[in-house]
Amino acid sequence: MRILNKLRGRSGLNRLAAILLVFVLALLALFSVPLYRWFRARADAYGCSLALKKAQDMLDEAYMLKGFQDSDDSEARAVVDRSLVGRDALCPAGGDYYIVRSGGREQPVTVVCGIHDGDARLRTRLAADNVLEQLRAEVQRQRDMGNPDPEQLTVTLNGAELTALAAESGRELARGTYYTPEYEGTVAFYTLDKQGVSHFAFADPDHSANWSRRLGWSGDSYPA
Numbered sequence: 001m002r003i004l005n006k007l008r009g010r011s012g013l014n015r016l017a018a019i020l021l022v023f024v025l026a027l028l029a030l031f032s033v034p035l036y037r038w039f040r041a042r043a044d045a046y047g048c049s050l051a052l053k054k055a056q057d058m059l060d061e062a063y064m065l066k067g068f069q070d071s072d073d074s075e076a077r078a079v080v081d082r083s084l085v086g087r088d089a090l091c092p093a094g095g096d097y098y099i100v101r102s103g104g105r106e107q108p109v110t111v112v113c114g115i116h117d118g119d120a121r122l123r124t125r126l127a128a129d130n131v132l133e134q135l136r137a138e139v140q141r142q143r144d145m146g147n148p149d150p151e152q153l154t155v156t157l158n159g160a161e162l163t164a165l166a167a168e169s170g171r172e173l174a175r176g177t178y179y180t181p182e183y184e185g186t187v188a189f190y191t192l193d194k195q196g197v198s199h200f201a202f203a204d205p206d207h208s209a210n211w212s213r214r215l216g217w218s219g220d221s222y223p224a
């Protein structure tokens with residue numbers, strides 16, 4: 001009898017251990033994906049900051065030696081590309097990089113990551129420019145193929161695809177969020193006329209930027 005009780009006690013203990021084990025495993029499973037993402041995001045941001053620093057140092061040096069005379073930033077881009085020896089891209093998270101001419105004395109030419117730069121307003125402005133430029137080229141390509149009014153177009157932004165939607169033709173787009181009340185992420189809209197893109201609205205979660213042929217850029221990320 002005693003032995004039987006002992007055994008029972010042990011099996012009770014074993015059951016408790018098993019339940020605890022399952023509980024711990026469940027907790028691990030629950031947190032492992034968010035934890036992994038968190039570490040991955042931190043690692044990407046760190047890797048990006050190192051690559052940016054190296055590229056910026058090389059830009060500063062090249063600028064000091066002879067400046068950049070081009071209007072399309074190709075010389076500065078060539079310097080940034082040279083700084084990437086042994087790696088495919090500047091940003092491990094796939095962020096586009098931009099060359100910004102600030103006109104300041106300290107650093108007249110800076111390289112900025114489209115994901116990791118601390119200035120969200122600047123990021124929105126650069127991303128909006130980038131998307132509009134791609135849209136114009138894509139509209140031209142579609143028209144050359146016999147599609148005068150494409151209803152949606154796909155561009156790439158920070159390594160991911162972004163779908164831009166045609167808004168009601170002729171209607172001015174006041175804000176990127178105008179047509180999406182449940183807006184959460186990044187959106188882009190355009191209207192077309194015979195000459196190409198006539199209005200364009202871009203918004204990410206922090207800021208928006210709007211362009212019209214008549215008024216140029218306006219919105220949260222551009223001086224009105």
Ligand SMILES: [Zn+2]
Pocket residue numbers: 045048090091092093095113114115116117
């Ligand atoms: Zn980055």
